[in-house]
Amino acid sequence: MSTFLGPLDATGRVPPRQQTRVAAFLVSCHGAMARQLAIALALQTKTAWHTELNSQLYRESEIVSLLLRATSWAPDPELLFLLPSWEAAWLPRPTEGVADRTQAFIIDMAALGHALHAVIRPAALLPESAPMLDPFALALRKIELESGRLMQAQSMFLKSADLLPLRNAVSTAIESRHEQVRKLWDDMLSSMGVERRKDR
Secondary structure, three states: OEOOOOOOOOOOOOOHHHHHHHHHHHHHHHHHHHHHHHHHHHHOOOHHHHHHHHHHHHHHHHHHHHHHHHOOOOOOOOHHHHHHHHHHHOOOOOOOOOOOHHHHHHHHHHHHHHHHHHHOOHHHHOOOOOOOOOHHHHHHHHHHHHHHHHHHHHHHHHOOHHHHHHHHHHHHHHHHHHHHHHHHHHHHHHOOOEOOOOOO
16 A cells, blocks of 8 residues: 555646545545534633634634635545445544533544544645645645644643543543544545555
8 A cells, every 4th residue: 555645647636536535534524623613612601712712613614615625526436435424423422421511522522623633644645746736735735734733722722721620531532532533534545545654
């Protein structure tokens, strides 16, 4: 298996089928995050976190919009089976051991977001020969840049003083979501003959 997308076509672009499979996965997970953030905004009463959640919602929505525009879409019948399983994976699963259901939902949402932005490194899939100005390549690089910023915000929340009494439950939620995202991402890449670099 290769650790990069390709082989690139005659113009140096990632093949449309690979673009479609990768973009469909990313639209699915980032779209799910946007939906959960919208719900969290309605539940969150702390002004400081309300502002941060609104910022994250905007960035997640921007990622989805960017992918929809930048991807060269191609028919992919397998997505009829893959998309429902991906969408089911992103569904909220309130953190065990947390009595406040709203807080349990928000912890799980932050853990999922942390996993998505830490595990998925889309720009690492691009060969060095991929054109710098190719729309799909640019989109993957921008997503990776945004992921670093979003992950910092989620880490701050998950390590905040409010959650110190729930440290074990938070750690379990993070580990579980990381394991889940890693498997789904690896399986999706494997379906195209691509393997995630273990240092990524």
